[in-house]
Amino acid sequence: RGFLTGSAAAAGVAVGAAGGAYAAHAAQPGPATDTAGLNGARTHDFHGTHQAGVTSSPGAHGAFLAFDLPAGSVKDDLRRLMRLWTDDARRLMSGAGALADTEPELATAPAGLTVTVGWGPKAVALAGGSEAVPSWLRPLPDFSIDALEDRWSDGDLLVMIHSDDPVTVSHALRMVSKDATNLATERWRQTGFRQAYGSHPSGTTMRNLFGQVDGTANPPLASDDFAARVWIQDGWLAGGTSFVLRRIRMELDTWDQVDRIGRENAVGRTVDTGAPLTGEAEHDEPDFDAVDARGFPIISDVSHIRRARPDDPSQRIVRLAYNYDDAPRGNEPAEAGLLFGSLQADVDAQFVPIQRRLAEADLLNVWTTPVGSAVFAILPGCTEDGYLGDTLLD
């Protein structure tokens, strides 16, 4: 419903023909009057112990925005901004326009929108003093594989926006940016995409731009395993987590030259189903001890999954990845890659050992280069009377 059909569409074309340049307009769909059952009507509850952007499966479109607090910011400024962003998230996630929204029509299809807020060390110190800053909340140690650029790194505040509708993401992003005026300045913005809603059966693991099934080893949302990896248990961050965002360039041109055997060897999984090289189906457990007829490991010791998998289960992370594919800038070539997000209760205990092992030896390093890096504390969720950050700001 709401779409021109049959004779109406024909009439549209006829009107358009008479109207010259506006022909295409006349045949466009009108506003939908019945949203029941549409993915656009899908909402996540903003309130709760945790922020919904961590507890829900990520939308097809994602935007990550980092802001800096201007010199001279005081605690009251941060509180004001958090109240504004909380109000934005609360309204937009329910499908309503933001306060004083000049385009509330752009908010009517949340399509699973989540707006999630995190803080860098400066914001935490402003809110609660330096003793409130977790020891892991700082730039990551240097890794030999890094070629980091300032324009994709660090930041005092993070806003992460996910939805299946790119128009909704763009609108939410603008509301959040407008509300930050005079309180914070945008430092960087990174946008990415996953498979569109409806393109694949629900529950299908996404593919990255190397064509690999990416995300298999993640635990199911809402499982005990997920909770154990992700949630901080104590202090003002209880119910929150930490987030590392690595922007990783992927060399699609040289990857193109690698044959299928080389590609599968680099990861330790097949390209078609994502099954481990020792198994049949995507979710079969890899057997790292299995050897071939000549006695060589079937999954290479320097394959990505062998290096990335911690022997100690308490060091596991939850990955949240978006593809990106950006236009050339000046004389630079186009850049594609992965916005590699990692959620964990403790960056130093979980993320860093994995990244260290990968930096030391990982076949994928031949075709991948981290060019951005940032670490944030993802705030706990809030109640209907509260606001994001109130566990430290009040």
Ligand code: HEM
């Ligand atoms: C697994 C790709 C970067 C940690 C995988 C898998 C693929 C993949 C295809 C196998 C399927 C799966 O379980 O998801 C990539 C690509 C990267 C990248 C293309 C860079 C562009 C990273 C980084 C880290 C990481 C930076 C962490 C520092 C992991 C972990 C697993 C994994 C922990 C699961 C291992 C297991 O327990 O089986 N990755 N990855 N990856 N990756 Fe990555």
